[in-house]
Amino acid sequence: MQILTRRIAVGAAVALTTAALGACSAGSSGGGTGEARTDVVVGLTGEPTNLDFTRTSGSAIPQLLMNNVYEGLVTIDQAGEVQPQLAESWEINGDRTVYTFTLHDGVTFSDGSLFTADDVVASIGRVQDDWTLSLKSKMDVVAKAEAISDTEVAVTLKHPSNSWLFDMGTSVGAMFPDDLSADLATEAVGTGPYTVEEVATGEHVTLAARDDYWGKVPAISEVTVRYFADANAQANAVRAGDIDMAYNMQAPDLLSGLEQDEDLQVVDGTSTGEVLLALNNAEPPFDDLRVRQAVMHAIDREAVLSTAWAGHGQLIGSMVPPTDPYYQDLTDAYPYDPDRARELLGEAGAEDLGITFDVPTRPYAEAVAQVVVSQLEDVGIDARIVPAEFPAVWLDKVFTKHDYQMSVILHTEARDMLTIFGDPDYYIGYDNPRVSEVAEEADQGSPDQYVAGMQEVARMIVDDAASAPLFLFPNTVVADAGLNGIATNATTESMDLTGLTWSAS
Amino acid sequence: MARHLASHVAQLAATLLVATAAIFVLLRVLPGDPAVVALGIEATPGALAAWRAEHGTDGPLLAQYLEWVGGLLTGDLGTSYVTSQELTPLVADRVQVTGILVLLGMLIALVVAVPVGTLAAVWHRNAGGVTLSAVSQVGVAVPNFLVGVLLVALFAVRLGWLPSGGWTAPVDGFGEFWRHVLLPAVALGSVQAAIITRYVRSAVLEIMREDFLRTARAKGLTFTGALMRHGLRNAGVPIVTVVGVQIASMLIGAVVIERVFAVPGLGSLLLDSVGNRDLLAVQSIVAVLVVLVVLLNFLVDLAYTVLDPRLRRAS
Numbered sequence: 001m002q003i004l005t006r007r008i009a010v011g012a013a014v015a016l017t018t019a020a021l022g023a024c025s026a027g028s029s030g031g032g033t034g035e036a037r038t039d040v041v042v043g044l045t046g047e048p049t050n051l052d053f054t055r056t057s058g059s060a061i062p063q064l065l066m067n068n069v070y071e072g073l074v075t076i077d078q079a080g081e082v083q084p085q086l087a088e089s090w091e092i093n094g095d096r097t098v099y100t101f102t103l104h105d106g107v108t109f110s111d112g113s114l115f116t117a118d119d120v121v122a123s124i125g126r127v128q129d130d131w132t133l134s135l136k137s138k139m140d141v142v143a144k145a146e147a148i149s150d151t152e153v154a155v156t157l158k159h160p161s162n163s164w165l166f167d168m169g170t171s172v173g174a175m176f177p178d179d180l181s182a183d184l185a186t187e188a189v190g191t192g193p194y195t196v197e198e199v200a201t202g203e204h205v206t207l208a209a210r211d212d213y214w215g216k217v218p219a220i221s222e223v224t225v226r227y228f229a230d231a232n233a234q235a236n237a238v239r240a241g242d243i244d245m246a247y248n249m250q251a252p253d254l255l256s257g258l259e260q261d262e263d264l265q266v267v268d269g270t271s272t273g274e275v276l277l278a279l280n281n282a283e284p285p286f287d288d289l290r291v292r293q294a295v296m297h298a299i300d301r302e303a304v305l306s307t308a309w310a311g312h313g314q315l316i317g318s319m320v321p322p323t324d325p326y327y328q329d330l331t332d333a334y335p336y337d338p339d340r341a342r343e344l345l346g347e348a349g350a351e352d353l354g355i356t357f358d359v360p361t362r363p364y365a366e367a368v369a370q371v372v373v374s375q376l377e378d379v380g381i382d383a384r385i386v387p388a389e390f391p392a393v394w395l396d397k398v399f400t401k402h403d404y405q406m407s408v409i410l411h412t413e414a415r416d417m418l419t420i421f422g423d424p425d426y427y428i429g430y431d432n433p434r435v436s437e438v439a440e441e442a443d444q445g446s447p448d449q450y451v452a453g454m455q456e457v458a459r460m461i462v463d464d465a466a467s468a469p470l471f472l473f474p475n476t477v478v479a480d481a482g483l484n485g486i487a488t489n490a491t492t493e494s495m496d497l498t499g500l501t502w503s504a505s
Numbered sequence: 506m507a508r509h510l511a512s513h514v515a516q517l518a519a520t521l522l523v524a525t526a527a528i529f530v531l532l533r534v535l536p537g538d539p540a541v542v543a544l545g546i547e548a549t550p551g552a553l554a555a556w557r558a559e560h561g562t563d564g565p566l567l568a569q570y571l572e573w574v575g576g577l578l579t580g581d582l583g584t585s586y587v588t589s590q591e592l593t594p595l596v597a598d599r600v601q602v603t604g605i606l607v608l609l610g611m612l613i614a615l616v617v618a619v620p621v622g623t624l625a626a627v628w629h630r631n632a633g634g635v636t637l638s639a640v641s642q643v644g645v646a647v648p649n650f651l652v653g654v655l656l657v658a659l660f661a662v663r664l665g666w667l668p669s670g671g672w673t674a675p676v677d678g679f680g681e682f683w684r685h686v687l688l689p690a691v692a693l694g695s696v697q698a699a700i701i702t703r704y705v706r707s708a709v710l711e712i713m714r715e716d717f718l719r720t721a722r723a724k725g726l727t728f729t730g731a732l733m734r735h736g737l738r739n740a741g742v743p744i745v746t747v748v749g750v751q752i753a754s755m756l757i758g759a760v761v762i763e764r765v766f767a768v769p770g771l772g773s774l775l776l777d778s779v780g781n782r783d784l785l786a787v788q789s790i791v792a793v794l795v796v797l798v799v800l801l802n803f804l805v806d807l808a809y810t811v812l813d814p815r816l817r818r819a820s
Contacts, residue, residue: 049587058547132544132551132555133549136549185589201595202777203672203767203769226767229767233767236669236670239669240657240668241665242669242671389537391537392538392542392780392781393536395538395542395546396538400538400541
């Protein structure tokens with residue numbers, strides 16, 4: 001089901017080769033000290049404001065904490081597949097409504113308490129009762145969770161669901177102690193291999209490995225995650241060797257220079273982030289299908305990707321990234337065809353169209369906007385860019401008040417097609433009742449029906465030209481060539497640091 | 506002196522009142538709901554309402570303002586909307602970082618500007634002086650972030666002598682502190698050096714035409730001796746004025762350098778807080794800046810009277 005682009009395949013090959021070379025030199029190092037380092041400094045942009053992802057949305061907190069500090073019953077691997085984590089195994093009953101998980105024995109939280117079935121029951125209940133994010137709806141399908149024994153728990157769903165188990169591998173599936181007394185905003189209590197040692201606002205967060213971790217204790221005992229205001233400072237730091245890894249680097253123009261540096265490895269991993277040219281379906285002129293389709297034909301996505309993001313990333317035709325089970329190639333649904341675009345605009349009586357284009361103040365958005373405006377101009381659409389400070393103004397004006405005609409934004413959440421297009425009250429304003437109907441049937445059907453149903457949903461959204469997915473954002477990682485085990489594919493929000501190792505020097 | 510001090514305190518109070526009221530109103534006009542920014546797009550409406558109630562952002566503006574100013578007077582800046590941190594220790598910490606950076610930058614600037622500016626004045630008729638003057642003119646035109654980027658490219662990326670950014674407090678290691686502070690301080694100081702060089706040059710030129718300098722020479726002092734003993738002290742007043750003004754502008758201008766070098770200073774905190782619509786933090790930082798600038802003016806005034814005894818009588 002996975003389709004890798006050449007760039008990503010090459011990137012993965014490079015990573016594997018580096019890992020292999022690293023492994024070789026580890027055995028044959030005679031000259032060096034032979035001691036591999038046990039600390040890593042990671043550079044990121046986008047600092048978490050606190051440590052509580054049950055009350056604060058956004059990807060910064062789960063990016064730092066999931067898999068590293070918090071764990072779930074299951075986890076999502078680098079290929080986007082569900083894998084066991086705190087649950088050793090699970091069984092699903094005949095009508096696929098009861099999941100019986102067998103938990104690992106002897107797992108402890110960082111506060112010393114034992115992880116048992118009661119914690120699972122409490123964590124699921126807390127999502128339903130205490131979480132204040134709309135993300136909590138992912139747990140709506142759960143009718144009840146019961147502890148059978150200390151290491152067995154049965155979760156009963158209201159109806160079969162193909163997406164629930166996957167969601168349990170994301171932040172809603174994080175396991176907390178049942179008698180939670182800590183303030184999660186400042187203290188993280190998980191079962192993961194690391195604890196949060198220090199938070200220096202505006203600077204860094206330090207993670208320290210736990211000696212009493214239930215699984216394989218990571219090779220790296222201390223990870224410092226430094227936060228940078230922009231990608232340039234992040235790139236300078238990795239070039240100067242101040243940080244060992246720049247994760248999710250958003251400065252594609254700098255990559256060609258970094259690629260030539262022999263001490264560094266540059267890998268484009270996949271992500272679940274789609275750069276979406278959002279059209280307000282509820283307001284003129286984009287309430288007219290023909291005008292939306294005209295925009296689709298007017299955009300040369302290949303040119304957008306190569307001009308705005310130096311070709312790093314992957315073309316997509318729908319909101320489904322290739323790592324999802326229901327991916328289908330829809331990139332040819334609207335070939336670049338300015339003539340057809342002008343024709344459609346003519347049919348809609350929308351020649352000499354003038355629109356406003358709210359562009360959030362983010363590097364990718366500003367870069368994309370310039371290209372899109374010039375391409376729209378070719379077909380007679382005059383798009384005027386209005387900068388919208390991100391996040392404050394964009395969230396207020398575009399996202400909350402729907403006061404916009406066209407915008408561009410990166411949707412990072414995994415499997416978010418239905419969030420964006422399944423709800424007519426969402427900022428896109430796409431109203432097609434068939435979408436939620438088909439999606440609901442698909443979620444309750446067999447795995448094959450799920451794939452078929454979700455593909456039909458994606459197809460409907462594309463046929464309606466609800467908005468224009470431009471490209472899949474790369475998860476670009478630039479790291480010291482001696483660093484191995486980097487999880488380059490961001491299949492969920494999590495930046496999994498647990499596999500990192502150094503080649504011996 | 507006491508009257509002098511009293512007038513400064515009154516000035517501080519008046520300035521603070523106007524500044525706090527202005528910043529409070531301006532921030533309320535800014536688009537963007539702090540609750541949405543704090544909790545993010547996934548927040549449920551109930552959570553948003555609870556947040557507004559908890560932080561009092563749904564209450565009457567006057568009450569919000571009075572509560573904040575009341576806190577300010579007792580040194581309690583409140584709690585950040587976004588990070589839930591106590592603001593007083595946070596801001597105090599950031600003031601130190603920016604303060605060190607600015608003072609060190611200014612020191613570097615003065616060490617360069619005073620001799621260079623004096624030489625440029627003394628040699629104003631020959632090629633050396635013209636060259637110094639031209640170089641300082643170019644220096645004034647270079648934005649300090651460019652200097653910062655170039656310094657990083659050379660000393661951190663190419664030579665690897667110094668880190669490309671970050672910060673270590675002096676108490677956490679003096680050697681590391683210097684390694685981290687050097688490049689940003691030089692970046693900040695170099696442009697100031699160029700600006701102050703120009704002021705020193707014109708101040709010294711002015712002095713060189715004064716009668717007292719001719720008298721000093723008639724007394725038998727050499728030109729250099731006369732300039733050192735009497736000239737520079739008299740040129741000091743306009744130089745101190747410009748140093749005061751420049752330090753004030755550097756306090757906030759340091760934000761650019763703080764960004765380039767990932768230094769956790771006051772400017773970075775202010776910028777992040779505006780972005781996060783952390784209104785309380787923004788207000789408090791601006792209030793602290795106002796206090797600092799007024800204090801700075803007071804110090805400059807004091808320096809005048811030290812430098813020039815004639816001004817003591819005038820005040």
